[in-house]
Amino acid sequence: MSYNISIRLDTRRKKSNGMYPVKLRVYGKETKKEKWYNLNIDLNEKQFDEIWLNAKNKNLRGSNKELRLKLQAIENRANDEAGSMEVFDFSKFEFKLFRKSSDSNNVNYHFNLAIEKCKKNNKISTAESFKYTLNSLANFSLNIKKCSIEKLRFQEITVDWLKEYEQHMLDKGKSITTISIYTRTLRVIFNNAIEVNDLSAEHYPFGKNKYKISRTKKVKKALTAEQLKTLFEAKVSNSNEEAAKAFWFFSYACNGMNMKDIALLKYSNFKEDHFSYYRAKTFDKTAEKKEIVIYLTDFTKEVISKHGRKNNKGYVFNIVDQDDDVQTQYKKIKNFTRYINDHIKRIAKANNLPDEISTYWARHSFATNSIRKGASMEFISEALNHSDLSVTKGYFEGFEDEAKKEFANTIMDF
Structure with missing residues (x-):
């Protein structure tokens, strides 16, 4: 020993x-x-x-x-x-x-461990994801299986349990995507418990010949070039809509820059005709940190001039403050993104554009329209800061059928 x-x-x-x-x-x-x-x-x-x-x-x-x-x-x-x-x-x-001896195989205990670890590492969004999953499982366990989440043990979550949970979620009108997110999150908790030897691998309900988590192909939401022009030239009704349109196109013009990264952009990131930053979403997931460089245009300069702080210090935009803790930052960025989405949808509705448009569309619109202009997969991958070319292929797959139709219609244009 x-x-x-x-x-x-x-x-x-x-x-x-x-x-x-x-x-x-x-x-x-x-x-x-x-x-x-x-x-x-x-x-x-x-x-x-x-x-x-x-x-x-x-x-x-x-x-x-x-x-x-x-x-x-x-x-x-x-x-x-x-x-x-x-x-x-x-x-x-x-x-x-x-800890209590019963904690080792307690699902609720391990979820709360994961939540606290995320909070400690300032991963507030991931902590929220664990909370949503835990609440969903708690509802099913109590109302359908008659077992409070505080007493739910890993050994009780079998293949049949998971299939019943999936059907329960479908009956409630939840999408396959939502169910997949929740079951993947639960799988993480199982893996955590096995890693610290709190659970034997024989109780693992996922994988070959066991419960298979449904996979859905992500639909890349993007505006066409014509729709982008309509949105860009659309008249706005008030300052809120003007700001929403400005930030949406700022994201688009900056290689589909995420709203969180826009909120955390600092004047210290700027140098001459460009600024650089590290994408917050992937920063902790890779050992090699990729710096993203964005060259300024007349449009992006105009957005910064109009909506940026005038003292040229600290954060560029008035979304978060220097003394905000991580939890406050998270709430402010979430509210800011909701604000942009609410008002961009109003503009879209008034101009017969897809009413499900959101900030998510700006990133995919940048990628899709770059492809239309002849950009290579390697260029798109670097611009979007993808970890692997396989991730970028998803953008090309969504564009492939449209490109084929266009090619078929023009093949006889001599």
């Missing part, structure tokens, strides 16, 4: 009541470090000898017997948790020891 665990009386400092604290001593043989964990139990030396050290003492009665059983249970559990690790690690040991 690479560790040594024992119950000790810490006689280094006597308490005012004349007692010493009983502690769990853990020694890591490889690191040659030891830690003492307080058990919130105080005894004097005679009591400790009688209750714990005298293993042959079988005459213990009442509270003394209960205390010995309690200490034995603590030592046994500590050995079990340490023994479950291939390599002993203090942080993992503490994580497992200082």
Whole structure:
């Protein structure tokens, strides 16, 4: 064993009541470090000898017997948790020891662990995604399976359970895409529990010959060149619509720049005729950080001049503030995106354009229209900051049929 665990009386400092604290001593043989964990139990030396050290003492009665059983249970559990690790690690040991024994296979517990980890790493959007999934599962578990989410164990989520959940969601009018998102998120939680040895892989309900998460082909939403011209030249009814149109086309003109990245754009990112930034969505997902360079045009300069802060310091646009914490930033950016979407839809409706248009369309409109102008897949991939060319292929797939029709109609144009 690479560790040594024992119950000790810490006689280094006597308490005012004349007692010493009983502690769990853990020694890591490889690191040659030891830690003492307080058990919130105080005894004097005679009591400790009688209750714990005298293993042959079988005459213990009442509270003394209960205390010995309690200490034995603590030592046994500590050995079990340490023994479950291939390599002993203090942080993992503490994580497992200082929780209820039932937490190891509790779905709610592992969801909340993931949520707190996301918050700690400032991944507020991902934390929200875990929350939405947990709420959906809680509703199904309680109302259909008659089990509160606090008592739901991993072992109860079988292939049949997942199929019933999927049908329940469909009956509620939820899309396959939503169900896929929720089940993929649940799969992450299963993987997390298996990774920390809280769950055996035999209880994993996903994969070959098990529950298969539905895959839907993403439909790339993009405006045609004619629709883009109509939107760009559309008259607006008020300043809100003017701002929405300006930011939508700013995103389009900046290689489909995400609204979060626009909100976090700083004047310090600018240099002469361009600005550069790292895409927030993918920054933590890749070891190699790709800097995106955007060259300024008359249009983007005009948007910055009209809607940017005038002091040329800090954030370019008045969307978030320097002293905002991550949670506040997240809420402000979410509200800003909703504001743009609400008003761009009003403009679209007034001009007979697709009424489901959103900021999401600006990115795909940039990609699709770049393809129409003859841009290569490699150019689009770099402009969109895709991690792999396979991701970019999705844009070309949506364009392929249209290109074929156009080619068929012009093949006889000599």
